[in-house]
Amino acid sequence: MTTTDTNAVANRSTNRALVDFVVLPFLFLTVALLGGLRIGAESRTFIFIAPPLVTLLLAVLLMLLLVRGGLLRFHQWVSSDLPPLTNVAHIWMFITIFFASAQAFNSVLPERGLLHWLFSFCFLWTLWNNQFSSFDARRLLRSLAILFGTAFVLKHLLLASLYSPEGGWLKRMVGTLLQGVAIGTLDAPTFAPVTGYIAFLTLSLYVAGLILLAFAVNGKTGMVSHTLVDEYRQLSVAERQAIREAILDDPGD
């Protein structure tokens, strides 16, 4: 190994540690902070909404999905072979992902009323169905981006326009279509338009965090495969032959 290679390996290791133990938890915690933040329509003051119970349930389902999609690898990241500090740091990262997920749902769920339950049910239904689909990390990321993007558009563009005190375009349209029909059951609080920007930033950070996580996972997988290949090369010819045959016989998943 040359000095340049040694430096590259050292840099890679440092950068990976920075991403895993600083950048990712920081990103996910920022999502946890901003996910419940709203700005009052009239007072223009902060309103912090703690994650409702249903978002915790949704976060659990999403975590299971992340494990199934290969974005979270508990068995690789928390193991008796790893140093205790690394295990603690990885568990801490899982916790931050869990709360970020709950708050990401919180940011796109209407705060109360029938629409809150309607949105919650749609999320539950989608996540539950996804538990039985085959996923890889890439497809899962795409699916999550679409799920959150749709919810964002529904809540912060359509519903915000419907309930805008100034009377958004949708309110005027619905008013014309449903003259005399009360929409009181779909009551939702109104927030300042900046709330939508905060939610957009929150979801962007969340998806960016997951993409970064996918890269980190790939890096770790690469490391594992490199170690395996190195060990394989140290075996005798007969042992290599036996392993090759065993791999070829393996039906896979």
Add this chain to the structure above:
Amino acid sequence: MQSKIIQVAGLGFTIAYAAFIVWIYATEPRTFKEVTTSAEVAAGTYEINQENFNSALSLFRREQFRAARDEWQRADPAQRDARTQFYIAYSFYREGWGRLYFDQELFKQGVEAVNRAIALSPAGPLTIDDPDLHMHAAAELKAELEQGLERNWSDVNPLKVLRTRK
């Protein structure tokens, strides 16, 4: 070795950040100013604005109770100073006091303020040395306010008009 340092520093930094987030959600500040005030309270460096306090006191002595309360609220935005809360409660008492009846709403707010004042002085009974006041102890003020909120037969006593404001 460097990776271990990053792990430890990252854990420390992100745990502190998480504690900050929990604290933000627990205290629910409404503005950036309230965030800094709450941080001062948490750090133990919080102090009331003495200028606002004195201005409120002079308004209070001129019987401009609402203006006085506004000033005191500006002096103690976090509601963490027992003395200021005592004065706020006293202003509710004086404004709500009437020869024929007591303003129940103001008295209720007075009870809330005096309770805050008492809670903020756990070391001992809160006493304010001010010669302009007739009641110096928070407990006495609280009893007076609570008495004003009670309804009983003495309310119809015509001699009630002879009572004096403290």
